Each structure stands twice: as C-alpha cells, then as structure tokens.
Amino acid sequence: MQKTILYISYDGMTDQLGQSQVLPYLCELKNYGFDFHLISCEKPEKFKQHKGIIEAICEKNGIRWYPLAYTKRPPVYSTIKDIRNIRRLAFQLQKQHHFDMVHCRGYIPALVGLQLKKKAGVRFLFDMRGLWANEKVDAGSWNLNNPLYRSIYNHFKKKERQFFENADYTISLTQAGQKEIGSWKYIADNPVKIEVIPCCADLTLFDPVRVEEDLVARIRKDTGIHNGEPVLSYLGSIGSWYMLDEMLDFFNVYCRKYPSARFFFITGDQHDLIRNKAAEKNIAAEKIIIRPATRNEVPASISLSTHSVFFIRPTYSKISSSPTKQAELMGMGVPVISNAGVGDTSAIIEKYKSGIVIKDFSEMSYDEAIERLQRFSEGRESIRNGALQYFSLDEGVKKYLRVYKHILDQY
Incomplete structure (x- = not known):
C-alpha cells in the first residue's frame, strides 16, 4: 500500500x-x-x-x-x-x-x-x-x-x-x-x-567521463583558462562560514610553487568582494577568475581544476556540517585542501586519500600542504572511487x- x-x-x-x-x-x-x-x-x-x-x-x-x-x-x-x-x-x-x-x-x-x-x-x-x-x-x-x-x-x-x-x-x-x-x-x-x-552527490552527474567536451571548451573560452594551466578552484557560495581571506592567502603561497596558477571561483556570489579582497593581498587581477555555473555546468567547471580548496570556520556547530562540495569534488576526482574541525571532512580525506588537511591557517602550514600536494600520488580514479563508497x-x-x-x- x-x-x-x-x-x-x-x-x-x-x-x-x-x-x-x-x-x-x-x-x-x-x-x-x-x-x-x-x-x-x-x-x-x-x-x-x-x-x-x-x-x-x-x-x-x-x-x-x-x-x-x-x-x-x-x-x-x-x-x-x-x-x-x-x-x-x-x-x-x-x-x-x-x-x-x-x-x-x-x-x-x-x-x-x-x-x-x-x-x-x-x-x-x-x-x-x-x-x-x-x-x-x-x-x-x-x-x-x-x-x-x-x-x-x-x-x-x-x-x-x-x-x-x-x-x-x-x-x-x-x-x-x-x-x-x-x-x-x-x-x-x-x-x-x-x-x-x-550530503551526497549525484555521481552520475559528477562524473569526469560524462562531462561534455563542448561545454568544457565553452567554459575555457569564457574564463581564458588554457589546457594544462595550474588551476586552484573554489566551488560554491561565499558566505560567513567560508574563510575567503585565508583561502586567498593559501593561493598566494600556492603561486610560489605554481607561478602560472589561476584561482577559479565557481560561484554566483559576491564577485566584487572576491576581487577587492584579492587586490588587498596583491594578487594580480588576471589570476582571479569568477564564473557562475548552472547545476549542469558545475561538473565541467570543476574538471578544469588541478586542486580545489575550501576552508570553513571550525566552530563548535560545524561538527555537524557535511559540505556538499566535498562530495562533488571527490566525484570529479579532484584533490582537495581543507581544514580540520569540520564534521567528518578530515576523516574522509584521510580515509580515502582524497587530499590534504591543513593543521592551521599559517603560511608554514600552507607551504607544507603544497609540498605534500606535489608528492600526492592518488589518481583521480581512486579519489572518485572513494566518493562512490561514501557519497553516492x-x-x-x-x-x-x-x-x-x-x-x-x-x-
């Protein structure tokens, strides 16, 4: 019945x-x-x-x-x-x-x-x-x-x-x-x-194999991101929980290891704030790319990423937080850099070897994380398999x- x-x-x-x-x-x-x-x-x-x-x-x-x-x-x-x-x-x-x-x-x-x-x-x-x-x-x-x-x-x-x-x-x-x-x-x-x-993800949508090349080419044209160019991405809204200043600081350190890197914000939120904050940190305007994406465009946008970062304020209430972006990025096989103290995020990253967990928000910690990224051996298929096990x-x-x-x- x-x-x-x-x-x-x-x-x-x-x-x-x-x-x-x-x-x-x-x-x-x-x-x-x-x-x-x-x-x-x-x-x-x-x-x-x-x-x-x-x-x-x-x-x-x-x-x-x-x-x-x-x-x-x-x-x-x-x-x-x-x-x-x-x-x-x-x-x-x-x-x-x-x-x-x-x-x-x-x-x-x-x-x-x-x-x-x-x-x-x-x-x-x-x-x-x-x-x-x-x-x-x-x-x-x-x-x-x-x-x-x-x-x-x-x-x-x-x-x-x-x-x-x-x-x-x-x-x-x-x-x-x-x-x-x-x-x-x-x-x-x-x-x-x-x-x-x-927070699970539709891993039939967030699947690198299913991404349409024509759509990727259009996003590359819109953003000016060239094939093979190092890209650090951020996916989702820019709100009070997300640590924009610290993520931009991380990007500055990232650029020491990847001098031609671009920071790609996949968001429809607060474009002026992002650009102004980046300018305050002496990040060249051409290194910051911001483009909103419809739900069907998000996987293709993610596919341009070399790595992706999200720092979330590690407050008491965040022990119950499950960032949707983690599931979507893992589904696309993209290694992530995140911080400890947010729900099960660290445990998932460590269990499925899907990225790097930073110790704190210091330049030394960022530098160590990027050194580890350069030695990061997990392939994208392995990261996606972790998503299939946990986030499908x-x-x-x-x-x-x-x-x-x-x-x-x-x-």
Missing part, C-alpha cells in the same frame, strides 16, 4: 541546494512507492528564474509541489510569518491527504512536524542538517548579549530537545555530530535512533529507505 509523505524544506527548490540535496532523493525514493507532497519556501528572484525547471522535475516524477514565498525582512518577524504559513498549509494538506509521515529538513520545518505529530499523530522524521541554533550563534547572527536573541536561542534549544525526544527517527549529517549528540545527558539517559547520512546518491537513498521503512512499518 502506497505511503503518503509530507516533505517540508525551508530551503527553496529553486536554490542550488534544493536541486542537489532534496529533489534527487525524492525522485529516487518515489520509485519505492512513496507519494510525496513537498512544501518549500522560495526566494522570489530564484523562483521567477527557475520555477519552470522545478515544476517540470516534479511533474515528471509525480511529486506534488507547494511553493511558499520566503521572507527575509524584518528579521525574526519574517521567520515567524514563514513558520505560520508553513503550518497553515501543512495542516490544510493533512486534512486532505492524511499523511503517514512528515519528513522535516531542518529546525524550522521540525517546528511544524512536531505539531503534526502531537495534534494529528503523523509520524515524524527529524532530518536535523546541523546544530542550527548553535550555527546561528557561531555565525554571529544571534548575539547572545542581546536579550531578544538569547531568548530565541533558548527557545530553539528547548525545541531541539523536543525534536529528539519525539522524533521517530533522526538524521545526522556526520558521525562527529552523532557522537556529540549522544554525549548530551538527556540523550545519554534516553538514547534516540539516529542514522548518519552525509544511491547509498544515501538506501539509508533513507531503511529509515522510512523502520518508521512506517513499526505502526
């Missing part, structure tokens, strides 16, 4: 994240007989650009999509408004479809999922994605010296406990996060069911399927 699932995401499907980390899973899980209803909150400009693409994907795969508008301002009140809109729609849909389970991607959706469980008896999957309240503090978004934000933080930490205690199952992105949660007293006293599923969408789907069956078969 077909099971009906309500999937709630605060991230939009018209964002890259929705296209890489939500829809691929739902499209695959749909094949196992689940009827998905999808609520998401869409940024107006992204929705206008990509609405048709997402509608086509959902229609093709029999997913019923209910997009809501995401509001950003004023802070706090806009989020309260979004939560109310999600809750109103979720309960309307519950009356019509009598869901067997609600799959909540993150803390904001989990507020609604918890209510659906308590008021309507809907089984509840808490797909936590990270220690969200702690992330807000670590990012500087919530200043705990401000009574308003301290109150909000305390509210969500109380809710977090309720999510764990009431969820039929919880998903953690990392082993490190699962271990940390298991050490909390209220969890240690009453263990909860947690499955670890990292198929493996992620299998894990979700086990969790779904456990939740739905226990009643």
